[in-house]
Amino acid sequence: MRFEDFWYVVGLSEELGQNNVLARMVLGEWLAVFRGEDGEAVALRDRCMHRNSRLSPGTVCAGKIHCPYHGWVYDKTGQVVAVPAEGDNLQKLPDRRAQKYATKEQDGYIYVRLADKPTAELDPFPMPYYSQPGWETVRVINRFANNVTNCAENFIDIPHTVSVHPGIFRNPRQQKLEMTVERRNGSVFVTYRNETNNLGMWEKFLNWRGGQVHHTDSFHMPNVTSVEYNFGNHRRFFITSQSIPETDNSTLVYTDVTFNYGIWNKLARPFVRWTAQKIIDQDIIILGIQGEVIAKYGSKFANTPADTIHVLVESIRHSLEVGEDPRKLPEIKREVDFWV
Ligand code: FES
Ligand SMILES: [Fe+2]
Missing domain, CATH: 2.102.10.10 (Rieske [2Fe-2S] iron-sulphur domain)
Structure with a gap:
């Protein structure tokens, strides 16, 4: 493959x-x-x-x-x-x-x-709830001076949010979170637990009842990430990103924020767009810096257990690089604690 x-x-x-x-x-x-x-x-x-x-x-x-x-x-x-x-x-x-x-x-x-005769018949990733009744999608397009792997990893990386997006997305609190990370069938699935209200400026709107936060992230080969937050009926959203490899250090990213905020759907659109773009602008800067360092020194990472998702995403991308089918990689399931 x-x-x-x-x-x-x-x-x-x-x-x-x-x-x-x-x-x-x-x-x-x-x-x-x-x-x-x-x-x-x-x-x-x-x-x-x-x-x-x-x-x-x-x-x-x-x-x-x-x-x-x-x-x-x-x-x-x-x-x-x-x-x-x-x-x-x-x-x-x-x-x-x-x-x-x-x-x-x-x-x-x-x-x-690009393949004339692909080694497998694959379908484009179905965008969750796109154009379904009750759902709105805001679509933004951005170019990152980095590769697909590092972009995709960034989009499902919680630890960076407190330092790159403080206030707007999350604030540093040194709170312990738990995640279950699974690699299965060319995808990585992450389920978070113990996540309480720490969602930056829209927290009161999104989680007005202050209930449990249901949050899952996933990566799907070769270039899709999906983030889902579910705070109950009419407070639910997906962020799905398709990272398109232009060259080794240029990636064009199509991001869909698809949400169901009930009666607030239409009114929320400009706020959703503003917030998404603001967060992405901050990621463009940090990923550009990372891209420069990698161009100079190569990518050799020092991982800790909090980087488990990255390691598994890289295993899938690597398997494609060497022409193998990532769906054949053994299934892995890990429980990891980390702090944000
Ligand atoms: S017609 Fe295309 S280069 Fe001459
Ligand atoms: Fe980010």
Whole structure:
């Protein structure tokens, strides 16, 4: 199994119209994404076969992309269907076809898969409660100067929240928390216990009854993290992040905050967006710093039991790096105490 076997988000359905092109990078590959005449998303290598311009600055007309340099036209299969400088001679030219990749559209996202013949048929991660009645989703997109592993680990890392997001997310209290961490079937599941009110500025709203906090986190190969907080009916939210590898130190992260706050749903949207972006901005800074140090000294971590989640996420990512199937890794279940 390889990273190329998975589906990666390359854009929002709503940002790809009938006549525009999205220029994207996934696993170092350049992509030009547009819609064919039937409205289906098309992903071609962002390179004209003629004299190697990019295709993405070109124009889309009737579901075909026109190269901005000499105007070669590619259809939705990647085939060259017009060469302006050859006029009617096109028939006499050899058949030419640009590298094309499979696409899928789901939950308002456009996905691309780089592997032509994947070693396993996998589906994009289903975004929890997306567009379901009673639920709202706020979607934000951010670029991190770091790799997917470190981004994903950050998104399900409680200990950093007290130092990176004090006040807004959590405050340092040296309170003991317990977690059960499991690695199973290419995923890591974490269940927290003993979490009481320490949720920063929205704590009174989210947990107005002051009851038990139900909090679970998970990582799903190769690049998805999900955080769920459940304070009871109409006080429930998910933060789901898809970390898209652009290069070894650039990751584009699509984050969905999907919530059910009952009658407050619509009113909450701007507050949810503001808070999510504020927290992410702080993570962008710290992950950028970490990325710089790793670029200079390499990544060699000094782990403690509180880093159990990271170690298991890395075991899954490593198994993909060496071409193995992480679902075959032995199941692991650990009980860990830590303090925040
Ligand atoms: S480089 Fe694309 S048409 Fe010439
Ligand atoms: Fe964070």
